[in-house]
Every structure is written in structure tokens, then in C-alpha cells.
Amino acid sequence: MFADRRPADRFSLMTRRRFACRLAAAAALTSGGWANHAAADDRMTLGAVNKLRQLAGATFGKKARLLNIGDKVFRDDLLWTRDGGQLQIDMLDGSKLSLGEDAEVRLDDSLRGSAAASFLDILSGAFRFNSGQAEKPASPPKINTPFAILSLRGTEVFGGRLDKTYDIFVFSGEVEVRNEGGAVVLKAGDGTSLVDRKTAPTPPKAWGQPKINRAKAMLPS
Template sequence: MTLFLADRFSAERASLVTRRVFACRLIGTAALTTTFGFTAGRAVADDRAIFGNVRKRRPVAGATFGEGTRLLLLHDKVFRNDVLWTRNGGQLQVAMIDGSTLSLGENAKVVLNDSLSSNTGSSFLHILGGAFCFNSGKAEQPAAPPKIETPFATLSLRGTEVFGGRFDKSYGIFVSKGEVEVRNDAGAITLNAGRGTSLTTRNVPPTQPEVWSDAKVKRARALAGE
């Protein structure tokens, strides 16, 4: 009789522990959803074109499409028309299947409009906020220079690695390699490798190209999660 009661007590205790663990998991998931406004877990594959996969990330980083928002984990895929984003302290680096690479610093937001290799001259990336670094690799089509839309100017690329983001009280653009035309409503300049410009609004022309110091370039790369 004593052995029977002991076995019954052990079974009930194990069941209670199991229920507590399950409840904690539910609470944790609910808290994550309530706090950040997205659901945890990997995205369900859909019929949109795959543009690349996550090569590096620091939490919190994710993607939104329509009304669906998901966390991004290492090796997760990103798709056409995804809005990629990061939060405080977050970073994200995506290796595109066309050979290009996109890096984002914290509190960044960018729309993947198109693939660089299939782009016809329109803006394939739309930067909505935060610092970024884009390396085109060998994916550009020379006949139609691809464009990146930023809050302060449109960038036309030629064999390019380019940084953009808030920097020293203005919006900075810096070219590590290749060539970039920086154009807004007030004018345009061309940046060659090693030079950058600053912008304040779309109605004020970019400053004339200037050489950025190694220290300034290092700070810019850090802002973009490089």
C-alpha cells in the first residue's frame, strides 16, 4: 500500500512539473509577442522569390511582410518585398543569392524591392532608417545602374561597396570601392572609392566629395554592423 501511494505521488509530482514547464513556455512566448509585437519562430515558406539568407545577426532582428512579422535567426531565408528591421542593439547581415551582401546596424529598416541581378534601373533597396552597408559583389548589370533609395538621396551604383546612415549630425554616404552617384532634389555628385558626402535634407545638395579618415570609416562600418 505504501509503495502504491509513493508511486502515485511521484506520478502526480512529475505531471505538475510538466504542466509548470509548459505554462512557462507559453508565458514566455506571450511576453515576447506582447513586448515586441511579433511572434517567435521561423517563417513559413511561401511562393515569393528567395533573395538570400541570414549570415550574421544580433538580437533583435526580423522581417515583416504584409501583416506577418517574424524573428530572423541564423541561416533563415529572406524574400522579395520583405521589410528587414533591427531593434536596439540589433544587427543583421544578409548574403543575397545574387552575390551581393547587405549589412544593417541597430534600429534599421529596409525594403527588399528587387534582386540586384534582375534589376532594370529602379531602386532595388529602399532604406527607411538606420545605417547600412551594401556590397554589390559581381551582381550589377552595367547597362542599367541599380539604385538604392535613402531618406536623403538616391544612389546609383557601379561596382560598389557603399555605406549610408546618420553620422555626425547629418546623413553620410561613403564609397569603399566602385562609384556612386548621389542625387537628390537639389543636385548630384559622384563619389569614387575613399570619398564621402553629407546630406541634411532632400532640398539641400550633397556636400562636395571629401576623403574620409580611417577612423571615420571604421566608425561608419561599426554603425552598419560590419
């Protein structure tokens, strides 16, 4: 069950010291360093936390902060989850990003400008992204994953490891999956598997409902 914004309940489950230690350890796995509360930030706001299960946070530079419902996320934040955490962000452009446990994703603001460069850099973990009304016909959003770059059109897409491969699945719309080995185009209901950056994605294949359910279970609903 996702937490609502009730810090008193959270701290009743562990002491402040233990809580701080867990946050420090999580931050050390990203860029190092941490802070209980982020200082006033003049970076561009990209969205806000809609759902979460702790631990989930964001790191910028050498400072990490724990995220709570309603907290803003900013350009160049490294979002992360640890210790079974999950996170869902509502972007200001109408898109939605969901992260499973042990995920790391870096945000940039190219989707809000004219550039066609990646606006999400998936470093690890499972994700689900719904582009909503965010797309521009001339420069569809792109997502950089560990094994390929995704170009999205009217899309809700999943990425993550289900078995021994890194899998991409399209819930709606269309996605081009491209790496150094080649490219495939996925329609709604199709998936592909990746093993590294130099090996082409497998041919598109319809996923059965059990596999789709496994992917959904990795992320906040």
C-alpha cells in the same frame, strides 16, 4: 559577438513569453502583427541571413518573424533590427547587405530582372552594401535612402547618421548621389553629407580613418 544557430541558448537567457513580447513589440514598430514562424512563402527568395545579433527580423504584410542564421529573406520583405540588433544578408546575386541597429530596409527584386529601379529602400538606420557581381552595365543597382538615391558601379558603400547629417561613404567603386537639390559622384575614399531631399549633397571629401572606423563600428564586420 554574433549568434550562431542555437535557439536553446537563446531561450535560456529569457523565457519564451518575454521573448515573444519583445518580438511583438518590435513588429508593432513596423507593420504590426507577428508570427513565431513564417508560413510557407512562395515569394521569390532574394538571400539568406549570414550574421545577426538579436533582435532582427522581417515583416511581410501583417506578419513579422524573427530571423536566425540561415533563414531566407524574400521579395518585398521589410527587414528590421531592434534593441541593439544587427543583421547581414548574403544575396543570391552575390551582393551583401549589412544593417546596424534600429534599421528598416525593404527589399525588392529589380536587381534580378531588367529594371533599373531601386532594389533596396532604406527607411532608417545605418547600412553597408557590397554589390559584388550583381551589377548590370546598362542598369546599375540603385539604393533609395531617406535623403538621396544612390547609383552604384562596382561599389561597396556605407550610409547612415554619424553626427547631425546623413552620410554616404564609398569603400570601393563609384557612387552617384542624387536628390532634388543636385548630384555628386563619389570615388573610393570619398564621402558626402545630406540634410534633406531638397538640399544638394555636399562636395565629395576624403574621410579620415577615425571617421571610417566609426562607420564600420555601426555594422556587422
